[in-house]
Amino acid sequence: MKLSFRQPSISKFNLQITGSKSISNRYLILKAQFPNLELSGLSESDDTHVLYKAISTLDQKCDEIDIHHAGTAMRFLTAYLSSLPNLEVVLKGSKRMHERPIGILVEAMRELGGHLEYLGSEGFPPLKIYGKSIQKNKISIPANVSSQYITALMLIAPSFKNGLTIFLESKITSKPYLLMTAQALRSVGVEVDMHEEYIRVYPKTKIEPKTIAVESDWSSASYFYSCLALMDHGEFELSTFQKDSLQGDSKVAEFYKLFGIETQFKAGSIFISKKAGVMHPKKIELDLNDTPDLAQTIAVTCLGLDIACDLTGLHTLKVKETDRLVALKTEIEKFGAEVEITSESLKLSPKANLKESVSVKTYQDHRMAMAFAPLAIKVDLEILDPEVVSKSFPDFWEKIKVLGIQQNH
Template sequence: MNILLQQSTINNLQSEIKITGSKSESNRLLLLQALYSNIQIENLSNSDDTRVMSQALSSTSNIVDVHHAGTAMRFLTAYFAFQKGREVVLTGSDRMKERPIKILVDALRELGADISYLETEGFPPLKINGTNPTKNKVTLQANVSSQYISALLLIAPKLENGLELTLEGNITSVPYIKMTLRLLEDLGIETSFKDQTIKVKQQSAINNQIATVESDWSSASYFYSIIALSKVGTKITLSSYKAHSLQGDAVLADIYLQFGVKTTFKTNRLVLQKVEKLNNLSIIELDLSNSPDIAQTITVTCFALGLECLLTGLHTLKIKETDRLLALKTEIEKLGGMVTITTNSLHLKASNNLKSQVAIATYNDHRMAMAFAPLALKTSLIINDAEVVSKSYPGFWNDLKTIGFQISQ
């Protein structure tokens, strides 16, 4: 489904957008719920990724297909590795078969897992024969994906002797690791993270728990972009959010101050308001190594405002749903911008050249569709395969209509 976004103006300033739970928190809690059945989860994400994760954990089939869900692939690889007696083929989409998983598989094998590759060495699909762990210490390269680390930490309390994980190199996306540890600690599981070593103690049972998932900050980023592109005084309210979030993307509140967007917390709601024009701002420079998922949103915001933009710490974006750095470069240049990329950075030159009626390719990547949508406040554009947003935010287009976006198929 391709949609046309006609040039629009936000006209419903009283709207409150209800954003469902973070898929990062939801998927972690679902795996923990599979290990400890007395966990009750509230405000679970309604995203495709979370639905896939939930179905996979409850499936009795010996073939589990996660489609495009990268988080599910990493977490489930660790989960099934030590489900003794269970044999599973874990597979996914064509793109998933191009996304590396060797670092995680090597670590699990070192702990005693029986995992083999069915097609290309180092990539899904995987054949997993559930075993008992034989060791409780492992070393992992830490600068590729924090999901490898979180996958190990989530299963750690159910391993016979817990886990001691030593991280090598610069640690990427630290907030996501801290999120995982905090969720474990909230369940009463003892953890420590000192220097490059993380320890999780074994715990066979926990007390009854109700875990409430905070709404997704990555999804909030698109509304930050919308407010940044709007006139002074424009306001949107989002729910449900915490002033002290576990999510790394909560840094949006600080970043978007540079764009004149003020964030106010009111009874678990975010009030976003454009409070000033960008009179003297010419360049945005950010290290997003701890929050790479908001890179697309920030890049498009800068492009729409005619700002130069230099983003670093983006090395994980090349192994996401698509090569997000290349995809950003391709689509922004179609719109009239100029972008230079390296393996871990993006440099957008300042430009006021914004073409109209350009069709944006989304590359099976939900964030490409949603990051470019705010451009409709500046020009008309087409979003190809717009239904891809269901991966993380199924109600996105309806929520944009609520605040005044003109959308047609």
């Protein structure tokens, strides 16, 4: 898909953003345990559809569940399926999914009494899972690898007879996602104690009937912050969002002040605005340990605005849909800039005049496609495999077309 930019005749836009994938998937696991929980505003993402379908098929006694590229579904289901007595199922995914580690979570479930077997390489999917009733109530787990391992354990802990205490080894990565999980549990009546050294989730067998409305996705909103940053001026209304959001990526509002964007909250929407003639810094430095999914967006914004950046706290990006650090370096350098990466950081030395008509590979990674798309406001470019956005934001291309980013297939 080739992208170019045509200045729209208006500078104010109203956009509805899809429901949060992270929140939706947490509540789907809770709904599986508490059927009288009703959900509205669920994400339209592939990942959420895959998880919903997987849980729905359990009634049909299926022998195999394929979650394709859905990393969240792989981790949440590894824990959830292991805790279902008398279940026997194979959990598998795409080729890339079978290259993404799952060993820490598998070992945790085994220590709790679960029965899981590797069908391929040790430490990686696919898995053969024999569901069992979990009796143990304590586990220790590294907290600096993936918050999703811990979240997966937290979400199934209410079903344990004695609940679960999770002892956290090392510094927590992506802490806001654990706070989000705790909030989801509490919202349905499950008691949770959160501490730096451990998390305690108490048992719960039944809840009162309840309906939860899922907030829109801040990660998806970040691409519109990037679009506005790359424009001279404008104002977008994005809905539906909460000022007290527990989504870690809500910090995009704070980060993009660096690019001259102001955020206001009004009646369930955010109004983001940029005045003409804003001066940008020559360099920014950010620790994204709590918000690694914003790294690609911020790096490309800096590329488009000729701003040097030093981003740290990115150690989890190597085990995402692709090695995002390597992918960012490769694709950004096609535009003429220079990028240095380590195992957990990225340094960008920008270039004032970017190369035109670059073809950007997406590596089956939805965030690569969406992060680079706003750059079309500055230079014509091509996004390869654009349909990958369906993983988290199926109507992304329709949304940015409204802003003047033209698409030629």
